[in-house]
Amino acid sequence: MSVALGTTRPLPVRTTPVGDPGDLLASLPRSSPYAWIRNGEGIVGWGEAARVAVPPGSGRFAWAREWLAGVLGGAGFPGADNGGPGTGPVAFGSFTFDEDAPGSVLVVPQAVLARRDGRAWLTTIGDAPLGTVTPVLDPGRISYGDGSLTAPEWEHVVARAAARIRDGELEKVVLARDLVATAERAIDVRLLLSRLARRYPECYTFSVAGLVGATPELLIRRTGQEIESLVLAGTTARGTGPADDLARGAALLASAKDRHEHECAIASVRTALGPLCSSLETPDEPELLVLPNVQHLASHVTGRLADGASVLDVVAAMHPTAAVGGTPTDLASKLIRELEGMDRAGYAGPVGWIDANGDGEWGIALRSGLVRGRRARLFAGCGIMGDSDPAAELAEAQAKFRVMQYALEG
Ligand SMILES: C=C(O[C@H]1C=CC=C(C(=O)O)[C@@H]1O)C(=O)O
Numbered sequence: 553m554s555v556a557l558g559t560t561r562p563l564p565v566r567t568t569p570v571g572d573p574g575d576l577l578a579s580l581p582r583s584s585p586y587a588w589i590r591n592g593e594g595i596v597g598w599g600e601a602a603r604v605a606v607p608p609g610s611g612r613f614a615w616a617r618e619w620l621a622g623v624l625g626g627a628g629f630p631g632a633d634n635g636g637p638g639t640g641p642v643a644f645g646s647f648t649f650d651e652d653a654p655g656s657v658l659v660v661p662q663a664v665l666a667r668r669d670g671r672a673w674l675t676t677i678g679d680a681p682l683g684t685v686t687p688v689l690d691p692g693r694i695s696y697g698d699g700s701l702t703a704p705e706w707e708h709v710v711a712r713a714a715a716r717i718r719d720g721e722l723e724k725v726v727l728a729r730d731l732v733a734t735a736e737r738a739i740d741v742r743l744l745l746s747r748l749a750r751r752y753p754e755c756y757t758f759s760v761a762g763l764v765g766a767t768p769e770l771l772i773r774r775t776g777q778e779i780e781s782l783v784l785a786g787t788t789a790r791g792t793g794p795a796d797d798l799a800r801g802a803a804l805l806a807s808a809k810d811r812h813e814h815e816c817a818i819a820s821v822r823t824a825l826g827p828l829c830s831s832l833e834t835p836d837e838p839e840l841l842v843l844p845n846v847q848h849l850a851s852h853v854t855g856r857l858a859d860g861a862s863v864l865d866v867v868a869a870m871h872p873t874a875a876v877g878g879t880p881t882d883l884a885s886k887l888i889r890e891l892e893g894m895d896r897a898g899y900a901g902p903v904g905w906i907d908a909n910g911d912g913e914w915g916i917a918l919r920s921g922l923v924r925g926r927r928a929r930l931f932a933g934c935g936i937m938g939d940s941d942p943a944a945e946l947a948e949a950q951a952k953f954r955v956m957q958y959a960l961e962g
Pocket residue numbers: 726728769784785786787848874875876918919931932933934935936952
């Protein structure tokens with residue numbers, strides 16, 4: 553197999569089975585590490601055989617599809633036989649939350665190391681030597697400053713949004729804020745990845761072009777015709793001990809506000825996936841997902857695609873779900889632009905990977921930060937309903953920030 557990569561001569565692609573590579577993250581060189589890891593399995597990549605900035609606009613996913621079809625073999629996605637999801641050439645991607653914002657990117661790494669179900673493989677593109685792995689560096693002391701809004705300003709914005717919802721303008725909106733972390737020395741993304749993967753094994757630890765995080769929310773996994781999604785919305789804190797934990801979990805399951813917030817998210821996923829699927833299963837009741845920092849209402853959605861839509865086509869149909877946008881989508885997006893006062897960049901956008909067969913896994917980039925040198929912009933948001941309490945939403949956002957603060961500080 554070969555990839556076009558815009559060169560006159562296609563580059564050879566080789567996928568070879570390898571023995572157990574151990575910790576996948578330990579193979580990453582310092583510069584441009586790509587990762588998508590959960591419970592020790594997944595794929596990591598390094599080097600850049602091809603990279604493209606996806607132009608902003610409503611056609612960005614279609615544009616990305618065309619680019620990928622040209623680069624990953626040109627035959628289009630359906631039917632390309634490459635030995636299972638994630639074998640052959642793979643592209644990692646991150647799309648901005650706002651379709652009109654610049655910053656969406658697709659990268660085909662020069663090398664990809666992967667493990668699934670106890671099977672491991674290495675894919676290389678071209679004949680350039682693989683990078684050497686240098687020791688992981690500590691960034692030193694971390695200090696934090698407000699991003700676009702201070703905490704009281706953000707609480708005020710939450711109160712205004714809740715009032716607009718009570719006035720009947722919309723049903724739900726997700727509002728986020730940012731914090732700016734500054735380290736003494738340049739931040740080594742690999743250190744963040746290894747801390748995140750260790751502490752949040754159930755989440756998807758990811759790294760794409762400086763966007764790093766551990767998201768619990770699987771937007772979509774496509775394996776042939778089969779798709780699955782983990783929809784999250786509705787949050788409570790962890791308890792002070794097992795009994796308090798159980799009580800808080802039970803209260804979350806019984807909370808009308810959180811159930812409504814969750815139902816909005818499920819409804820948006822059903823609306824997006826329905827037309828693409830020959831069958832679609834959504835549970836009647838959410839369950840609890842208990843993470844080290846928070847507990848969520850969670851619904852595992854499964855389905856079967858009716859035709860040959862690639863995972864990116866499905867992403868295009870789903871983004872933004874009401875777990876990160878709101879209901880109705882267009883009014884919520886407008887209110888986010890009006891009230892948040894910041895560019896979300898890749899936060900709450902789709903992040904993940906796709907192979908030449910159109911299979912892949914994409915998450916919603918939550919519990920994440922954008923790392924540039926010594927600085928990282930951290931993001932956290934909350935679903936706002938008419939009866940939201942600003943102080944409680946601020947506390948929830950702070951609990952969500954803890955994921956990346958832990959990654960930075962250990
Ligand atoms: C928007 C975020 O979380 C979403 C996902 C799970 C629970 C959420 C909530 O309860 O508000 C949010 O919808 C975030 O982590 O920044």
